[in-house]
Amino acid sequence: MNTSFRRTKTKILVDGGDPQETVRVKNLVGQVDGQTTNPTLISKNPEVRSEISLGHKFTSREELDEYKKIVQTIAPLVGDAGVSIEVFSDFDTTAEEMFAQGKEMFSWVPNAYVKYPCTHEGLRAAEMSVDQGMRVNITLCFSQQQAAAVYAATKRSKQPVYVSPFLGRLDDRGENGMDLVANIKKMYAAGDGHVLVLAASIRRLDHLLGAFALQAELATAPAKVWEEWAGASFPLPGKDFVYQGQDKSGNRLRPIPYQSLDLSRPWDTFDIRHELTTKGIQQFVADYKSTVKQSA
Numbered sequence: 001m002n003t004s005f006r007r008t009k010t011k012i013l014v015d016g017g018d019p020q021e022t023v024r025v026k027n028l029v030g031q032v033d034g035q036t037t038n039p040t041l042i043s044k045n046p047e048v049r050s051e052i053s054l055g056h057k058f059t060s061r062e063e064l065d066e067y068k069k070i071v072q073t074i075a076p077l078v079g080d081a082g083v084s085i086e087v088f089s090d091f092d093t094t095a096e097e098m099f100a101q102g103k104e105m106f107s108w109v110p111n112a113y114v115k116y117p118c119t120h121e122g123l124r125a126a127e128m129s130v131d132q133g134m135r136v137n138i139t140l141c142f143s144q145q146q147a148a149a150v151y152a153a154t155k156r157s158k159q160p161v162y163v164s165p166f167l168g169r170l171d172d173r174g175e176n177g178m179d180l181v182a183n184i185k186k187m188y189a190a191g192d193g194h195v196l197v198l199a200a201s202i203r204r205l206d207h208l209l210g211a212f213a214l215q216a217e218l219a220t221a222p223a224k225v226w227e228e229w230a231g232a233s234f235p236l237p238g239k240d241f242v243y244q245g246q247d248k249s250g251n252r253l254r255p256i257p258y259q260s261l262d263l264s265r266p267w268d269t270f271d272i273r274h275e276l277t278t279k280g281i282q283q284f285v286a287d288y289k290s291t292v293k294q295s296a
């Protein structure tokens with residue numbers, strides 16, 4: 001078993017919907033702390049793909065059963081960072097509807113985290129969930145204001161809450177996503193520690209090293225990035241490590257400035273709108289629908 005990765009405090013999560021990938025990463029790295037899934041990743045699961053290629057589409061109940069089966073296969077492979085399971089939500093889904101799904105998903109495995117989108121209804125659902133003792137992961141986070149709202153909405157939680165800043169998608173539009181992770185860490189340092197930063201949308205080794213350097217509590221990355229890390233003999237950032245945010249053409253990314261925000265404000269006073277959250281939901285809905293019968 002390889003244990004060199006234990007020199008990083010950041011927990012290791014596989015971002016995917018295929019248990020075989022989790023097994024592969026576990027064999028390479030020695031231990032996987034957790035897993036994140038989402039509708040796009042589930043639509044890419046090999047069994048789901050093979051059904052679709054045979055012309056079969058799922059009813060919404062069959063799709064949920066398939067998701068449950070995948071999660072139940074993954075859950076025993078990972079550690080205490082758990083399996084994040086995402087509710088279906090479009091722009092009409094109410095907090096009550098998300099919460100009902102979340103409650104069911106939370107019962108699937110003993111180490112479940114229910115993933116809600118960082119929207120008004122998603123945060124209302126998260127607030128209801130933590131009041132019922134459920135663990136939550138707030139996804140599609142692209143701004144410090146959103147992260148402040150996550151903190152305030154979940155402050156009654158008795159268990160750690162995850163917030164998932166999507167750094168790669170900010171990079172894609174020329175903004176330095178790693179700055180968002182740094183800004184959230186800095187802002188939360190003044191808080192009570194109930195929200196952990198899960199660096200997400202990690203596409204490259206330097207994203208991983210940047211997340212380690214910032215001591216993000218958790219990092220989720222696709223199997224290919226963990227394989228790249230293992231292939232490079234598990235590098236870790238040294239004291240002199242400087243993250244160089246660059247886009248695909250090697251151009252410097254625009255910095256994201258820190259904002260001073262009061263975490264004791266009511267959560268719905270923060271401006272949680274973000275274009276990338278909206279786009280992310282649209283994409284998840286489209287990917288979910290690609291697997292489900294139209295009439296379902």
Ligand code: E4P
Binds near residue numbers: 015038166168200220
């Ligand atoms: C994690 O929870 C997210 O689903 C994931 O990291 C998104 O990554 P992407 O932006 O590469 O799709």
